[in-house]
Amino acid sequence: DAKTTQPPSMDCAEGRAANLPCNHSTISGNEYVYWYRQIHSQGPQYIIHGLKNNETNEMASLIITEDRKSSTLILPHATLRDTAVYYCIVPPPGGTSYGKLTFGQGTILTVHP
Amino acid sequence: ETGVTQTPRHLVMGMTNKKSLKCEQHLGHNAMYWYKQSAKKPLELMFVYNFKEQTENNSVPSRFSPECPNSSHLFLHLHTLQPEDSALYLCASGTGLADTQYFGPGTRLTVL
Numbered sequence: 001d002a003k004t005t006q007p008p009s010m011d012c013a014e015g016r017a018a019n020l021p022c023n024h025s026t027i028s029g030n031e032y033v034y035w036y037r038q039i040h041s042q043g044p045q046y047i048i049h050g051l052k053n054n055e056t057n058e059m060a061s062l063i064i065t066e067d068r069k070s071s072t073l074i075l076p077h078a079t080l081r082d083t084a085v086y087y088c089i090v091p092p093p094g095g096t097s098y099g100k101l102t103f104g105q106g107t108i109l110t111v112h113p
Numbered sequence: 114e115t116g117v118t119q120t121p122r123h124l125v126m127g128m129t130n131k132k133s134l135k136c137e138q139h140l141g142h143n144a145m146y147w148y149k150q151s152a153k154k155p156l157e158l159m160f161v162y163n164f165k166e167q168t169e170n171n172s173v174p175s176r177f178s179p180e181c182p183n184s185s186h187l188f189l190h191l192h193t194l195q196p197e198d199s200a201l202y203l204c205a206s207g208t209g210l211a212d213t214q215y216f217g218p219g220t221r222l223t224v225l
Contacts (some may be wrong), residue, residue: 004130031211032210034213041201041219041221042218042219043117043203043205043216043217043218044156044203044205044214044216045216046215047214047215048131049212052187076192078199089212091212099144099146099161099163099209099212099214100161100169101156101158101208101214102158103156103157104155106154106155
């Protein structure tokens with residue numbers, strides 16, 4: 001697996017954009033970047049994934065650098081309900097390895113009023 | 114009911130008890146997963162099932178016994194557990210062709 005590095009914690013003011021960085025310098029050309037989050041005592045929730053183009057959905061945007069060695073998850077208008085642990089994961093590429101997600105420590109995002 | 118459901122949500126058991134955790138998914142997925150999350154530790158993948166066949170056992174002790182009778186249901190049978198097995202046990206489902214997984218709310222297990 002491509003190893004990922006995330007800051008252990010970040011703060012954000014409610015209503016502001018939360019930008020969560022992730023380094024994955026050993027990523028290979030066919031490995032995707034996935035983001036999940038886990039609100040306290042709940043199961044993780046899929047947010048978004050991408051390969052090399054920027055992606056956007058109703059929850060967030062994912063910006064991947066041109067060299068693919070890092071990415072940023074953007075929550076455009078953070079709310080108190082976005083307080084959670086955010087995980088950046090680069091799973092092994094396809095075949096029989098699908099679904100073998102390795103969760104690290106993630107980034108604890110705290111959104112303040 | 115939609116998504117992934119897990120029962121029971123909380124379970125307290127003694128070390129000599131036998132209990133089972135149940136997971137059900139209503140998403141039409143072919144793959145199901147068991148994860149363990151101990152206090153202050155990352156989630157650990159335990160088992161993977163694809164089309165009812167076990168494709169991954171992540172060196173899990175035999176006191177944890179999974180069962181997947183069909184693509185919609187997944188069980189985790191527990192026997193002679195240890196206090197250190199106390200954790201949040203999470204079930205997830207996916208298509209098996211991508212890494213997008215949908216998780217249930219988990220079962221909080223306490224072993225006395």
